Amino acid sequence: MITRFHQHTLNGVFMDDNASPHGDRFVRAQLKEVEVSHIDWPAMSPDLDPVEHVWSMLKQRLDDHTPPQSDLAELHEALVE
Structure with missing residues (x-):
C-alpha cells in the first residue's frame, strides 16, 4: 500500500499519528525504502x-x-x- 501511495502521490506526505499499525517494523521499512516524506502528527487529534x-x-x-x-x-x- 505504501508503494502504491508513493507511486500516485510523488509529492505526498504521510501523516503519522502514532497509530500502532504505523509503528510496525514492516511499515517503517516500507516508508524508508520508498522515501516517503512524513510528519509526526499528534495522536487523537481529529481536529487537525x-x-x-x-x-x-x-x-x-x-x-x-x-x-x-x-x-x-x-x-x-x-x-x-
Missing part, C-alpha cells in the same frame, strides 16, 4: 487531521440522502452527487 473533515462531510451527505442506500451502486451515486 484533514481527512477527518472529509469523512464528516461524506457521512453528512449520506445521512441527508433519502431513502438510505441499499447497495453499493446507490452508495456510490449518493457520494458523487
